[in-house]
Amino acid sequence: MPLETTANIWHNGKLIPWDKAQIHVMSHVVHYGSSVFEGIRCYTQPNAAGIFRLHEHMQRMLDSAKIYRMPVPYTAQQLCAAVVDVVEANGIAPCYIRPIAFRGYGEMGINPLTSPVEVYVANFPWGKYVPGNEGADVCISSWSRLAPNTMPSLAKAGANYMNSQLIRMEAEINGYSEGIALDVNGYLSEGSGENLFLVRGGVLYTTPLANSVLSGITRNSIITIAKQLGIEVVEQALPREMIYICDEAFFTGTAAEVTHLRSVDRILVADGKMGPITTAIHNEFFAIVNGLKPDRYNWLTPVNVKVPEPVGA
């Protein structure tokens, strides 16, 4: 899906034209993957638009930067204001927002500490991420997730996505929508860009942070919603075969939102249809982000963007 451009990108405190947001080929990030970034969605509600869990995303980007000793010269509040600025300046909602901080043009060599830190925020329209309206057909990847104490999984760093690319390419080449990686001990970890949830016997299971997963903000939102709906939530290491015998399975993520899994390795998950717990969680999530239910957790940051009239209104 080609990228749809917008008018402005925020760069180090200023809005610049999309085409001027360029870097030098000798920038540190190009050679050594030294970036940290976020993916955020701005949803529309009746006559309004709101950015989902903006502060948590910007805090996670600062946490990722801290792990990599990358001094970002902005606070979470300033980065939130930058996101609101660019979304309002571009006037597009719903949209996907991509803040990124990276080591720019300075010195060559692995040590990044002498290369300047650059911060950009872009936004653009973006639709469904994991294909399959009837549920996604996924596989267990032959690639494992990052081993502990190699690449930090809690940092959303550009370099981690080389592993994700291997998982995703292999899945698509073999005719699946997405791949799920195991951790180095063979336990379920996560998709190339999504957290994983399973339901068995009415209990909602998800893989814990120690199984090499990103601390997903959608994951956290779904755990909150599930508990509010009275569903028992268990975070524990899950053996691979649990996904073949579970009653329901779904991915969560900013891009994937809540995507139910129809099959794994061509084994149907139950009857392949979205099950009752996934449906309840999915409906509650979309009711909140689309403004059909009150934003009772204060997850949405309002932005002043004219929202298109719904068709038939």
Ligand SMILES: Cc1ncc(COP(=O)(O)O)c(C=O)c1O
């Ligand atoms: C590897 C990985 N896991 C999980 C997620 C889901 O995280 P979030 O819900 O914060 O988007 C993402 C997406 O950012 C991801 O890239």
